[in-house]
Each structure stands twice: as C-alpha cells, then as structure tokens.
Amino acid sequence: MHNLKKETDVKIPLQPQETSVEEKDEVKTDSEAQESDCCKALREKTNTLSVQMSELSIKIDDLQLHNKPEHIEAALYNFSRELDNQLASLKAIQNLQSEEFQQKILEKDEMRLQLLDNLKKQEQSHLQEMEQLKVQLEAKDKQCLELEQQIENYKNNNDINSACPICFEPWNSSTNHRLASLRCGHLFGDSCLRNCLQRLAECPQCRCTASSHDIRYLYGRPL
Ligand SMILES: [Zn+2]
Ligand SMILES: [Zn+2]
Ligand SMILES: [Zn+2]
Structure with missing residues (x-):
C-alpha cells in the first residue's frame, strides 16, 4: 500500500492537455470578464470534470499496476470514456457560447461605431446649417442697416421739406408761420418770409427779386 500512495502523489500534477486548455483561457480578451454566468458555470463544471478525470485515470493506473481484475478495469475504462464524452460536449457548448458572445460584442461595437x-x-x-444661417443673418443685418440709412435720409429730407429754411422750425397752418411760397417756388414760414422781404426785396434762397405781393399760401400739403 505504501508503494501505491507514493505513486499517486507523484502523478497528481495535471495532465499536459489540461494545462494547455487553461493557458488558452487566460489569453482571451477582456471581454471574457463580461462573459455570462452561464459560461462561467460551464467552465467551472468543465474544470471540475477535468480534475475528476485526471484523478480517475490515476486511480485506473494504480489499479492496473497492483490489482487487475478484468471487470473492474473494464468498468473504470467505460466510466472514464463516458466522462471523456461529457467533458468534450461541455467544452463544445462552452466554445459555442463563447463564440456567440464574441459575435454579440462585435455587433455591439459595430452599432456603437455607426452611432x-x-x-x-x-x-x-448642423455646423453647415449654422454657417448658412450666419451668412443669411449677415445679409439681413446689411439690409437692415441700409433700410435704417434710407429712413434716416428720408427723415432728413422730410425735415428739410417740412421746415422753414430761415428759422429751421416746421411751418404749420394754424399760426402766422404758415407755409408760404414766392414766384421762384421756394417755401418759407410766412412770418419769417415777411420779415426778410421787409429788409431785402429778394428771395432768401435764390435771391431773385421778390416782394410781399408775391407771397402765396399753399394748401395742398397735409401739415
Ligand atoms: Zn421760419
Ligand atoms: Zn427763390
Ligand atoms: Zn384756389
């Protein structure tokens, strides 16, 4: 019996095949960390079965060496074969699930990139739209500025046309500063024009000869 125990101790390290499977697992990518619990459970089962198998094969070796009843050997051999098959199918399932998982990760990556x-x-x-809007806005600003300038010009013209060139006050229809013209066509406030003509008998604008007899009142203009 001492002899048997010693041999078992020597053989206990895992079989070379087992080691290579584990190394392959370690090489896998980070995505393994996200593997489903199902996959993990399967791998653990697989590993457990591997260990059981190696222990059993050691026992078979021992029995073959020291105790060789043919029927025990056959039964253990069959049991070992069965375990082999189970292990193989579990590994196949695990590989399949792992592949599916990798595929899903690839699809997710693809979706993310597309997004x-x-x-x-x-x-x-959006940037292009903003650029276009900016250009439009600048054009509108320019238009606005031009319109403001036009309004300003119009206002100035209006002031000139609606104010007496002597006192620069607007004329009106109700006081003595009502709109009045001379024969030359120049317009003044009546009172200002009369004062000017008393001092000098000429149009204050164009200096053509004029007197208070030439003064005409204008009614057509809304005042
Ligand atoms: Zn005036
Ligand atoms: Zn005149
Ligand atoms: Zn009339």
Whole structure:
C-alpha cells in the first residue's frame, strides 16, 4: 500500500492537455470578464470534470499496476470514456457560447461605431446649417442697416421739406408761420418770409427779386 500512495502523489500534477486548455483561457480578451454566468458555470463544471478525470485515470493506473481484475478495469475504462464524452460536449457548448458572445460584442461595437458616425455627420450638417444661417443673418443685418440709412435720409429730407429754411422750425397752418411760397417756388414760414422781404426785396434762397405781393399760401400739403 505504501508503494501505491507514493505513486499517486507523484502523478497528481495535471495532465499536459489540461494545462494547455487553461493557458488558452487566460489569453482571451477582456471581454471574457463580461462573459455570462452561464459560461462561467460551464467552465467551472468543465474544470471540475477535468480534475475528476485526471484523478480517475490515476486511480485506473494504480489499479492496473497492483490489482487487475478484468471487470473492474473494464468498468473504470467505460466510466472514464463516458466522462471523456461529457467533458468534450461541455467544452463544445462552452466554445459555442463563447463564440456567440464574441459575435454579440462585435455587433455591439459595430452599432456603437455607426452611432458615433451618425452623430458626427449630424454635427457636421448642423455646423453647415449654422454657417448658412450666419451668412443669411449677415445679409439681413446689411439690409437692415441700409433700410435704417434710407429712413434716416428720408427723415432728413422730410425735415428739410417740412421746415422753414430761415428759422429751421416746421411751418404749420394754424399760426402766422404758415407755409408760404414766392414766384421762384421756394417755401418759407410766412412770418419769417415777411420779415426778410421787409429788409431785402429778394428771395432768401435764390435771391431773385421778390416782394410781399408775391407771397402765396399753399394748401395742398397735409401739415
Ligand atoms: Zn421760419
Ligand atoms: Zn427763390
Ligand atoms: Zn384756389
């Protein structure tokens, strides 16, 4: 019996095949960390079965060495084969699930990239729109400025046309500063024009000869 125990101790390290499977697992990408619980459970089962198998094969070896009843050997051999098959199918399932998981990650990555691409395109079109709006706004500003200038000009013209060139006050119809013209066609406030003509008999604008007899009142203009 001492001999048997010693041999078992020596053989206990895992079989080379087992080691290579574990190394392969470690090489996998970060995505493994996100693997489903189902996958983890399967791998744990697989590992447990691997350990059980190696222990059983050690026991089989021991039995073959020291105790060789043919029926026990056959039964253990069959049991070992069955475990082999189970392990193989579990590994196949695990690989399949792992592949599906990788596929899903790839699809998610693809979707994410597409989404980012779409967002980038949207941003670009928004920037373009903003640029166009800016140009339009500048054009509108310019138009506005021109209109303001026109209004200003119109106002000035109106002031000139509606104010007496002697006193610069607007004429009106109710006081003695009513709208009055001379034969030359120049317009003044009546009182201002009369004062000027008393001192000098000429039009204050064009200096053509004029007297108070030439003064005509104008009614057509809304005042
Ligand atoms: Zn006047
Ligand atoms: Zn005149
Ligand atoms: Zn008349």
